[in-house]
Amino acid sequence: MIPSLIIGFIILVLLFSSFVSVQQGTIAVVTVFGKYSRILSPGLNFKLPLIEMISSRISIQNRSVELEFQAVTVDQANVYFKAMLLYSVLNQDEETIKNVAFKFVDERNLMQALVRTVEGSIRAFVATKRQADVLILRRDIVDHVKEQLDQILESWGYHLQDLQLNDITFDDVIMKSMSQVVASNNLKAAAENEGQALLITKTKAAEAEGNAIKISAEAERQAAQLRGQGIALFREEVAKGMTVAAKEMKEADMDTSVILFTMWTEAIKHFSENSKGNVIFLDGSADSMQHTMKEMMSLNILSQNQPKGKDDR
Structure with a gap:
């Protein structure tokens, strides 16, 4: 009776161990006596009990890691970066999954290699640039890192989705001098704008004054002309009246x-x-x-x- 129960229990254990459940977004790697055998897709899968073993479960979802590191420019200025790295498994092909599963001893070694590779690529790029140019080369830095890392990461079975440089700072002395340069440039631009506005205002005022003088002079000229014409007409009428009066008085012997x-x-x-x-x-x-x-x-x-x-x- 007891041997039958033992045999039944063993059979039951073997039956349950023959089925493997794989979570969505995960790929299971199966080995036989330590050697790669096959991969299991998400869902319920069957494996040979006591022979096939689940070596690792690999997430195919996007993963992110935050980076903080320092670089030095060609003019010996310290640049401090805060970045976010977004990466994922390249695809679900069997060869890709094998690279991801067996290229590195564990996840910790993968992350160390990935972070150091990204930092080294950025440091090499920044070392050829001047401090004043680093801030405007944010997009160029990202493109350089992707170009340098794509082939390396693909050999590991990964793909660099995105690299975001969230913060780029310098030493306090440099940051203060940069702020002073920006402030002085703003003051200079404001003074130039104010000068241009004042010049335009003065020019418009001079044009308006000139037009007013022209209009006033033209009006005065026309008024003088009309006054002259009126005086001439008045004198003409006076002369005519005096002539008529003198003629009548002469005829009257006066x-x-x-x-x-x-x-x-x-x-x-x-x-x-x-x-x-x-x-x-x-x-x-x-x-x-x-x-x-x-x-x-x-x-x-x-x-x-x-x-x-x-x-x-």
Whole structure:
């Protein structure tokens, strides 16, 4: 009875050990007496009990690792990097899985080789660049690392998905000097912009002032022309009126100097009405009035004897 129970128990154990469950996103590597045999896909798989063994389970999902390291530029400046490395198994082919399973002793050795390879590639690139150029070469650094590592990682069965340089810093002295350079450049740009704005403002103001002067001068010229034309018309009408009046007085056998006397008195009246508080001194003696009337008569005779222009013909 007891031997039967033992045999049944052994058979039951062997039966259960013949089935292997592989999680999604994982590949199981099977060996026979320590030698690679085959791979098992995700799901329920069968293996020979006591003969086939699960050597390792390999994740085919993306994996990431954070890096912190230092590099030195060609002008001897220390550069500090903080990066994130994203990698994965190249594919699910059998040969690729064999490389992943047996290239390194364990995961720790793989990670050490991967990190040191990435750091060495970046250090070699930065060593040929100047400190002032490193910040603007972020994309070039990533492309250089991928170009250098793709072939190496593929031989290990892995693929570099992405490398992100999250932070690039320098020594405090360099960071402070860089901040001062940026601040001075900003101040210079602001001063240049302010100067340009002031120049534009002054130019526009000068143009506006010049246009205003031109408009004012043109208006003054037109006003002077109109005033001149008005005075000319006024004088012409006065001359015509005096001519008619003198002719009528002559026909009536009257002295035409009365007209000049009337103009004299009208001028005095106009002065008194429109003087606006100004004081005008006039010599009202008979000799002065006679002298003024003679001058006015001379001007009247001169205007009558002056030849007419083309426009008056």
